[in-house]
Amino acid sequence: MTAPQRRRAITFILVTLTLDAMGIGLILPVMPDLIREVEGGTLGRAALWGGILATTFAVMQFIFGPILGSLSDRYGRRSVLLISLLVMTVDYLVMAVAGSIWLLFLTRVIGGITAATQSTAAAFIADISKPEEKSANFGLIGAAFGVGFVLGPVIGGLLGELGTRAPFYAAAALGALNLVFGYYVLPETVTDSIRRPFLWRRANPFGAFRALSQLDGLRRLIFLVFLYEFAFIVYPATWAYFTKEAFGWSPGMVGASLALFGIGIAIVQGALIRPALKRFGERGTIIYGIAFNFTAFVLLTIITTGWVALAFIPITALGAVVTPALQGLMSQRAGDDQQGELQGVIASAKSIAMIFSPLVMTQLFWMFTNDTGLYFPGAAFALSAAIMIVCMITFLGRPQPAS
Known part of the structure; x- marks a missing residue:
């Protein structure tokens, strides 16, 4: 692969991942109003349905992540990515016309399957990276998600002011354009020397986990991924509801706040990750990140002023x-x-984590804002802070081999 081909291919991968993140960001600002539009009920009930839809999306990702990853090990990254992108584009169009909560439910099933290609995109990055480049290049994946969280909420918030359906038409158009781009620029990185037969016993999530957990230290690190994601999902699961309840924010304001958060992620994972890894190594960087997240979650539980929360978001x-x-x-x-x-x-x-976290986080939000006598909108962030303590204990529980 020549250098220009490599750059174009990486661009497509990053754009694809950006669209995945945009899909989440597009939905968040309008989700409370969209659910109430098709289902009715209170904001608390909309939050419960939001948790169910997010969990459905995650169940499909859980099931199909290893399947699509193993299919890409056998048949190549290109075909898996392009087919999934086509289906994702159609899914957005269906969401744009959905008139019932059950049709929204179906679109989250399909959307979860197409979003499971994150594993294939990450495998493509691993294919073209030297061992010492992998952590930094995986930071580009995070930066792409950060950009998606910038563009998604901005587009979703602005178009959400025009109507709850407009953001989905925009996402479908972007998906179609990227599909055409990928068709012409994405090469295949799976060669016969690394091609592996597709086996159902390894493609299912549990079989794949058993096979990989035998490698040095991977079982504990995978469990740490679960714990960290469970805590971090408090943002997409409750942010739109939390800020609407605590600060009275509109969809546009929710979108702007998520855009600030995405800008921060893009800067951190696209630029700051490299000097952090150089200075602290993978181990020190992970310890620092867990400690900082704990501090952020604690502060969000006690902030009571909207402008203070908005200023704190990029940090x-x-x-x-x-x-x-x-x-x-x-x-x-x-x-x-x-x-x-x-x-x-x-x-x-x-x-x-995405299966269980939205249910837990939205239930906490509902319980502590539903006239039960104890009013605490930030209860979910307090839980995430506690989980960060468990993350630190898990990571430091045994001596970590040098990377």
Whole structure:
């Protein structure tokens, strides 16, 4: 692969991941109003349905992350990515016309399957990266998500002021354009030397986990991925409801706040991750990130003024160094023919967190804002702070081999 081909291919991968993040960001500002539009009821009830839809999305990611990752190990990254992108584009169009909560539910099923290609995209990055480059290059994946969280909420918030359906038409158009771009620029990185037969016993999440957990230290690191994601999901799960309840923010304001958060993530994972890894290494970077996230979650539970929360949002992104450092640490311990499988297992660990975290976080929000006598909108952030303590104990529980 020539240098220009490599740059174009990486651009497509990053744009694809940006669109995945945009899909989340597009939905968040309008989700409370969209659910109430098709289902009715209170804001608390809308939050419960939001948790159910997010969990459905995550169940599909959990099931199909290793499947698509293993399929890409066998048939190549290109075909898996392009087909999934086509289906994702159609899914957005269906969401744009959905008139019932059950049709929204169906679109989250399909959307979860197409979003499971994150593991394939990460495997592509691993294919073209030297071992010492992997953590930093995985930071580009995080930066792409950060850009998506900037563009998604901005587009979703602005178009949400025009109507709850407009953001989905925009996402479908962007998906179609990227599909055409990928068709012409994306090469295949899976060669016969690293191609691995597709086996159902390894493609399912549990079989893949059993196979990979035998590698040095991976079981504990995968569990850490689950814990960290469970806590971090408090943002997409409750932010729109929390800020509307605590500060009275509109969809546009919610979108602006998420855009600030995305800018912070893009800067941290696209630029700051490299000097952090150089100075602290993967181990020190992970410790720093966990500690910073704990501090951010605690502060969000006690902030009572909207403008203070808005000013603090970009700072919270400084803890986003954990995920790329963890991915790089694990990728270095897996073989070249296991990268798709490994990224699929990582995606499944994240998806397990996404299955349970939105339900827990939205239930906490509902319980502490539903006239039960104890009013505490930030209860979910307090839980996330406690989980960060468990993350630190898990990571430091045993001596960590040098990376």
